[in-house]
Amino acid sequence: MDQHRLSPFGSPTSAPYQRMAALFDAINTSTRDIPPPRLRAAVEQLSLGLSRSRSSMVLKDYLASPLSQAAYCVHFLPWNVYRLCLAWQSSPMQNLGPERALHDWGAGPMTGLIALWVQTGLEGSNTLASYTAVERQRDILDMGESLAGMLGIDKLVTIHSHPHALSFDEEPSQEKADILLVSQSFNEWLPPRGRSTEPIRAFAKHARAHVKTDGELFLMEPASRVVSWGVMELRNMLAESATILAPCTHAASCPLLDPRLKSWCHFRRRIVPHPLHGKLRGALPPEREAVSYSYLHARFTPPEHTKEQRFALARVISEPFSIEDGRGVYGCSAQGRILMATRSRRWSQPLIDALAPDSVASYPRQGKHPRDKKSRALKIWLSDCRKPDGSRYGAPAPAKKDNPS
Ligand SMILES: C[S@@+](CC[C@H](N)C(=O)[O-])C[C@H]1O[C@@H](n2cnc3c(N)ncnc32)[C@H](O)[C@@H]1O
Known part of the structure; x- marks a missing residue:
């Protein structure tokens, strides 16, 4: 298997690959006081709890203890960095720049900031003025700040930790973002049962009010049918007044919400995990060869009505x-x-x-x-068909003699 082709961070000499290695080092350092078997048991418990809850309802306050916070950083943080980096390869953030403010709702250990640093280095045209992490668990924010400090990210961006439980009944804050990032947290606002769209509408309204005109929203979520349903509903609501940048290539109503279809909007990407992933203290062996996710990238400008092309x-x-x-x-x-x-x-x-x-x-x-x-x-x-650059797809491999299909 071609390891580089399937690495979300490029070849071992690439800067993102090296930064990912530094992240694994920093996670190991921050969890060094916890014996690996204890950490592994906590990872297994959290992983089981979260994957079960994603399919039906969400586990509450799963990051309340220092052990579960460490387990989150060992297990979920790297996999979520993989997912974000992969999706940004398809639809890069548009509003990065030296005066831009990024807000991250349900930031956990500042996964969004760390992923952005891994992918872009937060340098050149990919800088940010500030990063504001809104998170109901203060201690996991402290872990994020400590990781960001070890990686030198705090020298590149002004980091604001905002321990706060967001509620969409409250007035949106006066301070607006150029980019709103919501990674693996939107699902926590979905209805625990049933398919009421009310909480999704409240989320859409609050997000809209929180982002500057021309600002963008990037949402990264699990690929389960229930959560992806929420993302597709949110997408339809936003499409009334915003431009959907990805994954949709069109502004029509989401065709995958048709209840007769077995498929739903999510992506399963084959990957080769970073080799240092296997050296993380207490981590489950990174045996996966694929990651899955649902995502949505929108810009708060009125939908563009493009002329129908051939x-x-x-x-x-x-x-x-x-x-x-x-x-x-x-x-x-x-x-x-x-x-x-x-x-x-x-x-x-x-x-x-x-x-x-x-x-x-x-x-x-x-x-x-x-x-x-x-x-x-x-x-x-x-x-x-054509590739996006207009060129044709290459011919399929010639059939083997013993396999005439
Ligand atoms: C699965 S974690 C995702 C963390 C991080 N964004 C990531 O991608 O790894 C979800 C986070 O949302 C936080 N959260 C849930 N409800 C919240 C709320 N109402 N206000 C603020 N944070 C919340 C949780 O405490 C948790 O840290």
Whole structure:
């Protein structure tokens, strides 16, 4: 397997890769007083509790003890950095700059700031004036500040810790952000049961009021069906008055909210974890070969009504799979789910990479596209599609002699 191709941080000589190594060192230093078996047991307990709760309802106050805070930094912090860095490769933050203020709701150990530093170094055009972490657990903020200090991030950005339990009944603060980041916390405001959209509407209103005109919202969430439903509903609410930058390639209503569909809006990305991940004290072995997430990136400017082009954009939402007469991937577009397919079942690695989940493809909007019999998605031959730069997808790998498919 090509390790570099699947690393969320590039090759071992890249600056993000080195910064990630420094993060693992800092986490090890900050948890050095806890014996590894104790830390491992706490990681297992927190991991089990949080993954169970994500599917139905959220565990409350799971970061109340110093042990669970350390366990969070050992287990969830690195995986959330992976997720954020991957999604920012698809849709980079737009409002970074020397005078910009980023606010992070439900910041935990300042995961958002650390991830941004890992990916960009917070240098050059990627600087920030300030980072404000709003978080109901003061102690986890202290851990974040200590990590940021060890990594030298506090020399690059003014960090404000704001221990506070956000409630959307309160008046939004006067101080507005250029960027609002919400990572793995939006789900904590979703209804514990049922599908009431009221809390989502309250979140949307509060977020809108908190961000400057032209400001952006970046939301990173688990990929479970329930949480992704919340993200898709939020996206539809925001699309009335904001520009959705990603993952949607269109401003039409979210086609994946159709209750008849089995699929929902989330991405599963194959990765190779950083080698130092396996050396984290107390961590579970990083055996995963993929991370999953749902996300939303929006800018608070009125939706842009672009002229209909001959080619429309689609976001790839699946890995390639076999179909009756070949191989294909699903994309999501203004015309709903589309199936971009080849007659060959063998795809070359460059083709698989070019159509990896969360990438963008363009396809001819016009024309009589048939519907795939099984999924009812519009079926479009990949030979008619284009990469976002207008070039064609390479030919699929030639079939082996002993495998004529
Ligand atoms: C799963 S953690 C995510 C932490 C961090 N953003 C990350 O990506 O790793 C969710 C965080 O939201 C915080 N939180 C939950 N409800 C909150 C509220 N009403 N106000 C402020 N913080 C809240 C929790 O204490 C917790 O630290």
